[in-house]
Amino acid sequence: MSDKPLLSVAVIGAGVGASHVAGYRAHPDRYRMAAVCDLDIERARKVAGEGTGTRAMTDMAELLADPEIDVIDVSLPPHLHVSATIAALEAGKDVVCEKPMTTSMADVDKVEEAMRRTGKKVLPVFQYRFGPGYQKLLHLMDKGLTGKPYICSLETHWKRGAAYYDVPWRGTWSGEQGGAIVGHAIHVHNLMTRLLGPVVEVAAFLDTKVNPIETEDCGAISMRTQSGALVTSSITLGSATDMSRMRLCFEKLSVESGLEPYTIGGGNWTFTAVDPVNQAGIDAALAEVTGVVERYEGLALHIHMALTGEESAGCATFAEARHSIELITAIYQAARNRTVVSLPLEKAHPLYGGWVPELEGAA
Template identity: 35%
Template sequence: MPQRNHRAAIVGTGGIATAHARAIAASGGRTTLVAVADVDLDRAKAFAQTWDVTRAYAGLGELLREEQVDVVHLCTPPKLHAPQAVECLRAGVTALVEKPPTLSLAEFDTLIEAERGSSAYVATVLQHRFGAGALRLRRLADAGELGRPLLATCLTQWYRDEEYYAVPWRGTWQSEGGGPTMGHGIHQFDLLLSVLGPWREVTAVAARQARPVDTEDVSMALVTFENGAVATVVNSVVSPRQTSELRFDYERATVEVEHLYGYTDDDWTITPAPGQEDVAELWAQGRSTVPSGHEGWLCAVLDALDRGEKPPVTAEDARRTMEFIAALYASAFTGERIRSGQITADSPFARSMEGTGAPWEKVRNP
């Protein structure tokens, strides 16, 4: 497969931008960071100096006018993702968008429409799909080596204090779109969905337990899948012992991973069912020391672009995950079980993840 050098820019030079710059630097010359932008031009210039980039701009528009770039890594606050991605697509530039990609399903559908009218693509950064353990699990599951999926658990139990939420755009529906369900747990349950496939129904609760925010700080969901599997999903920012865990119980084995912000093969374990010890041998094949992270995701993006294909995760892939989030909030705030496809364009939960309003807001403002 012929490879070319992709000219890249990073917009938003806060903390997560460093992971993107490292991934670009580790690409082996397949992509080059040629420009950066930030509303704080001094911060953009400092970031550019750190990564040996000659040009820094105060905004995306100026960057797109002045530079010839192939891809833009959007590392800005969530409320900017959709309008900036649309701006990139209209300029014929592929947008690689940090999570959450939009604040709502309605916003996400504007991205899909913009992509259809563009020569470029939009892709969401959901890097845990691309670690060696996740790739191996999907390969074995798809080949039927593990038997039927029966049960799964998905935990994102993190800790974010009040200082974390002192950043103005955090913890609000208007600028972040939601709480840990949107901004933290999305990595884990996106991996869950990528393994178990289409979900069918969601029953959920959400609560504001401890943080001075508008959104939830805890959510829990029971999920059924089209293949018959059932799962529990927990998202939290109030858990002092932090962990990110996934467990899949198949007919022939239990497969588990426990980590925090990224995993290696050492974080995965497999427990064969009695008499199914050959599954462990299959799992041991092709072990890797490469961690999950932006490097593996970016490599997959570049592979797809070199083939002239949509980069992973596609807009359609990400929309299924966003629909799951909307369904979780809809169930939590209405007390109803929500089916896949139930949240149509006229639903308040399509226009905003807050939908009809969080229960704690109704108590405060009867």
């Protein structure tokens, strides 16, 4: 018999929500998969599965009123994240929220205030870190084997075409509320800030070159982080194939990820000592990292740990989600004003109320 508290979880939104359901179901000692809610009942039924004991339903309000449910997983389109998150907090639930958690700093503050008021938590979905390559790098950093970071380059080179944009909310300011920096590169940017610290300065060029959409699909971004590292991020949704990559040069070590677009944390990472004499020590430390639970399964595991107070939880925190929104805000400001923007941003920042063009200035 497991001594873990069994959390009853419901997923709202049965698109990527299907992967979340699989993640929770991988831990039957930690979660009871109670319900899947989607306006499209057939989609909800398919993800809930027959004979699983998981309810399929369409009414979010009915779900939130169920006292049996502990955790609400918000896998809705971006423009619905804040309202669903706050409603779930007010119903006394902890929340797991897909990226982007909000699309303004003002809404981050609203969510934080709702967390304070209700005593409940919000944890973001950043599943890319749950892969052995990325975890190995964190381990080397913990052991002091990397030295100070010099430089990091990030590539999010993915292919998106008409079929992707057939879903009406995508590519629009009102629905997706942003382009490739909000929907795609947000993942590697979070991986980078977990390693190198929050971004303190940013300059950026953004453009729409690939598809006939409202939001950006290409970007070239330069950043400096709190640790002093210099970072470049190259983004396009017009690559011939999908690939993601991180390359980092530290004082004692150079690290390169594999090229897997959606599982960059796994794959074939290389760790090369600057002084070959240190390679054996690095290899020995790398061998200490075993049994990494990957992707959504790893995310579900670490969310459970975070919600039940296990100290070693390694999922992204609310503070990281806040910084991801702050960074997007700063990138839009830098690109639109052709300027270098310093972070953290103040409430008086012109895009505090949102970067979506018609929301600018509204708090």
